Structures are given as structure tokens and as C-alpha cells.
Amino acid sequence: MQMFLFAAGxxxxxxxLILNGRERQSYAEFQDRALQxxxxxxxxxxxxxxxxxxAQLTETADKITSDLDKRAGELRELIESARQLASSTIPSGAxxxxxxxSPVSDKERAVRRLAEQGADVLTIxxxxxxGKGEVQLILDLMKTKAR
Numbered sequence: 001m002q003m004f005l006f007a008a009g010x011x012x013x014x015x016x017l018i019l020n021g022r023e024r025q026s027y028a029e030f031q032d033r034a035l036q037x038x039x040x041x042x043x044x045x046x047x048x049x050x051x052x053x054x055a056q057l058t059e060t061a062d063k064i065t066s067d068l069d070k071r072a073g074e075l076r077e078l079i080e081s082a083r084q085l086a087s088s089t090i091p092s093g094a095x096x097x098x099x100x101x102s103p104v105s106d107k108e109r110a111v112r113r114l115a116e117q118g119a120d121v122l123t124i125x126x127x128x129x130x131g132k133g134e135v136q137l138i139l140d141l142m143k144t145k146a147r
Contacts, residue, residue, distance in 0.1 A: 107128065107130065107138070108138050108141075108142070110128055111124055111128065111135055111138045111139065111142075112138075112142060114127060114128070115139060121135045121136055121139070
């Protein structure tokens with residue numbers, strides 16, 4: 001039995017080595033074909049292709065960086081405009097009152113509707129595909145708002 005297991009192990013190792021050699025050969029052939037498509041036949045050609053690719057990557061990176069910088073500036077301006085608008089339109093004491101009186105969402109309406117129909121927390125969670133904890137939180141908040 002031990003001899004059989006040893007022979008099977010050796011066989012598996014040989015198959016793995018053969019397959020590994022084929023994969024390496026296939027990858028090397030793939031690299032050769034790719035270089036030939038690019039017209040690379042020697043090291044100097046490869047160097048030129050690499051320099052061209054590096055230049056293209058650098059140009060693309062510069063464009064992306066420039067675009068991101070522009071968008072970041074626009075976002076900063078929007079944030080500042082929103083701050084100025086908020087500070088000029090909301091009286092100082094009213095800010096907290098508006099935050100606590102948030103509008104009811106569709107999800108909250110659906111939870112309320114199902115609860116009023118007598119559905120329990122688990123049933124509501126399953127029907128709306130939300131967590132039981134979220135349903136319970138919405139119900140608790142609705143009770144708090146009702147007071």
C-alpha cells in the first residue's frame with residue numbers, strides 16, 4: 001500500500017512539473033507574439049516601446065491629476081457657497097429644530113403602514129428587505145416623534 005501511495009505521489013509531481021513547464025512555455029510564446037506585434041525584434045526596439053508607453057502613462061496621469069484638481073476646486077467652491085447660504089438663511093436657534101424635524105422617508109411610511117396593519121417587526125423586515133433592528137429603530141423613532 002505504501003509503495004502504491006509513493007508511486008501515485010511521484011506521478012502527481014511529474015504531471016505538475018510537466019504542466020508547469022507547458023504554462024511557462026505558453027506564457028513565453030505569448031510574450032514573444034506580443035513583442036512581435038509591436039515590431040520589437042531586439043533590445044533597442046523594446047527600449048523604445050517602453051519609453052513610448054512610459055510617456056503615454058505619464059501624460060494620462062497628468063490629465064487625470066489635472067481633472068481631479070479641477071473637480072476638487074469646484075467642490076471646495078460649492079461647499080463654501082453652501083456654508084454661506086446656510087449661515088445667511090437659517091436663524092441661529094432654528095438650525096436644531098429643522099434637523100430634528102426631518103421629513104418622513106418612503107421606508108418609514110412603509111414601516112408605519114405595515115405596523116398599522118398589525119405586522120410584527122420580523123414580518124415588516126422581511127417584506128421590506130431591511131434588518132429587524134432598522135425596523136425597530138424606525139418604530140421607536142415614530143413613537144418618540146408622536147410624543
